[in-house]
Amino acid sequence: MNDMRPSWAAEPGAKSDAAFGHPPPGGIGEIVLEVENLTVQFRTEEGLVQAVRGVDIDVRAGETLGIVGESGSGKSVTMLAVMGLLPRTARITGSIRLRGQEIMAMSTKEARRIRGSKVAMIFQDPLTALNPCHRVGDQIAEMVHSHHPEFSDRAVSSRAAELLELVGIPQPGLRARQFPHEFSGGMRQRAMIAMAIANDPDVLIADEPTTALDVTIQAQILEVMRTVQEHTGTAIVFITHDLGVIARMASRVHVMYAGRGVEMGSVLDVFANPLHPYTRGLLNSLPRAGIHTERLVPIAGSPPSMLHPPTGCAFHPRCPIVRPECSSGEPPPMAAVASEVAGSSRLSACLFADELVADAWAAR
Ligand SMILES: Nc1ncnc2c1ncn2[C@@H]1O[C@H](COP(=O)(O)OP(=O)(O)OP(=O)(O)O)[C@@H](O)[C@H]1O
Ligand SMILES: [Mg+2]
Numbered sequence: 001m002n003d004m005r006p007s008w009a010a011e012p013g014a015k016s017d018a019a020f021g022h023p024p025p026g027g028i029g030e031i032v033l034e035v036e037n038l039t040v041q042f043r044t045e046e047g048l049v050q051a052v053r054g055v056d057i058d059v060r061a062g063e064t065l066g067i068v069g070e071s072g073s074g075k076s077v078t079m080l081a082v083m084g085l086l087p088r089t090a091r092i093t094g095s096i097r098l099r100g101q102e103i104m105a106m107s108t109k110e111a112r113r114i115r116g117s118k119v120a121m122i123f124q125d126p127l128t129a130l131n132p133c134h135r136v137g138d139q140i141a142e143m144v145h146s147h148h149p150e151f152s153d154r155a156v157s158s159r160a161a162e163l164l165e166l167v168g169i170p171q172p173g174l175r176a177r178q179f180p181h182e183f184s185g186g187m188r189q190r191a192m193i194a195m196a197i198a199n200d201p202d203v204l205i206a207d208e209p210t211t212a213l214d215v216t217i218q219a220q221i222l223e224v225m226r227t228v229q230e231h232t233g234t235a236i237v238f239i240t241h242d243l244g245v246i247a248r249m250a251s252r253v254h255v256m257y258a259g260r261g262v263e264m265g266s267v268l269d270v271f272a273n274p275l276h277p278y279t280r281g282l283l284n285s286l287p288r289a290g291i292h293t294e295r296l297v298p299i300a301g302s303p304p305s306m307l308h309p310p311t312g313c314a315f316h317p318r319c320p321i322v323r324p325e326c327s328s329g330e331p332p333p334m335a336a337v338a339s340e341v342a343g344s345s346r347l348s349a350c351l352f353a354d355e356l357v358a359d360a361w362a363a364r
Contacts, residue, residue, distance in 0.1 A: 028251075029061030031100075032202040032235050033082065033119070038094035040077050040086065040259075049306045051077040053259035054094075056334070057237075059203055064229065064236040066250030066267065068243065068282065070303050074259040075239045079205045083121050084111060099202060117147065120196035121205040124212050126188035129195060130180040136191050137176025140164065143198035163194040166231060167224050186217035190224055197228055204228070207239045222249060243286050247271065255279045258304055258314035261334050262349045269343030273360040276350045278315045313351065325351055 040052035052074045059065050067075045080086050082096055084103075096103050098118045103111040123129060131139060140160040145151065151159065157176075164172035167190040180188055189209060196204055206225065210218040222245065229236055238249050246253055246267060253270050255263040255278065263276040274280045281299035301318040304310055310317055316326040334347040339357045341364075342348075350356060 028063050029233075031058050032061050032098065033057070033059040033237075034095070034097040034100075035078070035082065036095040036097075038078060038081060038096065039092070040074070040081055041091045042087075043089045043091070044307075047307050050309055051090075051259055051306055052081065053309070053331070054333075055256070055259070055261055057254055057261070059235045059237055061202065061235055062229070062233050063252065064238055064250045066246035066253040067237060067239045067256060068241065068246055068253060069256035070282075070299075071241075072303050072306065073256040074306075075256055076207055078256075079121065079207060079237060079239060082115075082203075083119060083205065084108075084115055085121070117199055118201055119203045119205060120199060120201040121207065122189075122192050122196050122209050124208040126185075126192040127180065129192045130188060132180050135177055135179055136183065137161075137164070137172075140176070140191070140194050140198055143195050147199040160194075160198075163198060164191070166197075166228060167191070167194045168220070168227070169194070185213055186220060189213065189217075189221050193221075193224060193228060197232060197234065200232060201234055203235045203237060205237045205239070208241070209238075210245065211240070211242070218245075225249070241286070243271075243283065255282065258309050259306060260314065260331055260349065261347070262315065263347065264334060265346040266343055269341075269346055273341045273343075273357075275337050275342060275346065275348040275353045275356045275360070276315075277319045277321055277356070280356075281318075281320075313349065321352065321355075323352070 035055060035057040038052055038055045042049040042051060055074070055078050057065070057078070069075055077086065081092050086092065094104065098114055101114055103114055106114065130136065137160055140163055141156045144156050144159045148156070160176060161172045164176060169175050169187060169190050180191070183191060210221050213221060225236060228234065236249070238246070240246060250267050252265065253267050254261055255270070255276065257278045263270060263274065263279045270279060271283065274283055284297045285299050286296070299318055304314060304317070310327070312327040312329055313319070313332055316322045319326065332349050332351050334349045337346045337348050337353045337357060341357055341360045
């Protein structure tokens with residue numbers, strides 16, 4: 001078999017970045033979000049779209065979990081299900097627990113209350129969260145007030161100003177009186193983060209929050225998120241296409257393909273020795289600083305239609321090491337891979353993960 005190491009895992013200096021796969025600032029705590037066997041289907045005119053097909057994710061207090069996968073792999077839908085933000089056409093099954101409380105079993109009202117106090121989400125476009133007609137400070141104050149109705153007006157405004165300061169908005173008093181259109185893209189993103197953390201969530205979900213920003217502003221926003229995490233101890237779930245962002249921000253990574261998890265482990269372990277052919281393909285295909293673009297190899301083919309996902313392992317039609325067993329039956333579940341190259345708590349859904357381990361040894 002040819003050398004399938006991610007080209008840049010072998011790049012000199014690629015792992016010497018101190019921030020690479022950095023551990024959670026306050027250490028890892030108890031499980032705050034647990035998603036088990038989550039499925040989401042959408043009724044459409046063309047048929048049933050099987051967007052999420054049995055996803056398991058756990059997130060611990062204070063950690064940053066990265067979720068990666070090509071477009072359409074179900075990253076956003078999984079987290080929108082956690083947030084209760086899917087449209088009515090969605091049929092959801094499985095379990096979603098926030099600090100041990102099963103929200104799938106709750107009334108809509110109760111689930112909304114629990115979500116409101118435990119999870120928040122930020123998006124690529126801050127204008128999805130900010131109301132253009134209201135002053136930024138008022139919107140943040142409103143969030144603070146709704147979670148702390150006991151606060152006096154004065155306490156609410158001072159908390160709002162504190163939040164603006166925490167996300168690095170200069171002259172927070174002045175800025176609070178402005179409208180979203182008076183803010184630059186980066187400042188709006190900061191304001192959205194301030195709103196999201198106003199209720200002191202256990203989990204902050206970030207869906208491609210920096211994709212639309214230029215590189216300098218992107219780096220600043222990532223820094224803001226780290227600062228927020230250091231101050232509040234919130235867990236962060238970071239959805240992105242950008243493996244460089246995962247390397248900088250996350251301690252663990254969950255790789256998704258065609259509505260399922262295919263690999264999971266610490267960022268260091270997964271990036272150094274991916275144990276699913278899809279992860280290997282991703283690492284070899286995506287650009288990252290310091291890697292010559294001519295060394296990038298795109299994954300052959302394209303992701304499947306979720307109206308009719310392939311049987312067996314959904315990646316089999318594109319897999320460079322496909323075998324007859326890969327195409328039949330149910331998709332293989334993620335299973336523990338025990339080996340020194342795998343690192344601890346490593347999961348892979350490849351039937352031949354053990355051979356990939358051997359391969360990784362040989363590559364050393
Ligand atoms: N409201 C909807 N109705 C029908 N299908 C949907 C709906 N929302 C999402 N889907 C489908 O669900 C699948 C998963 O979508 P999702 O948005 O979660 O992908 P993603 O991994 O977030 O991709 P991207 O990286 O492009 O954001 C896709 O096939 C998508 O077309
Ligand atoms: Mg998405």
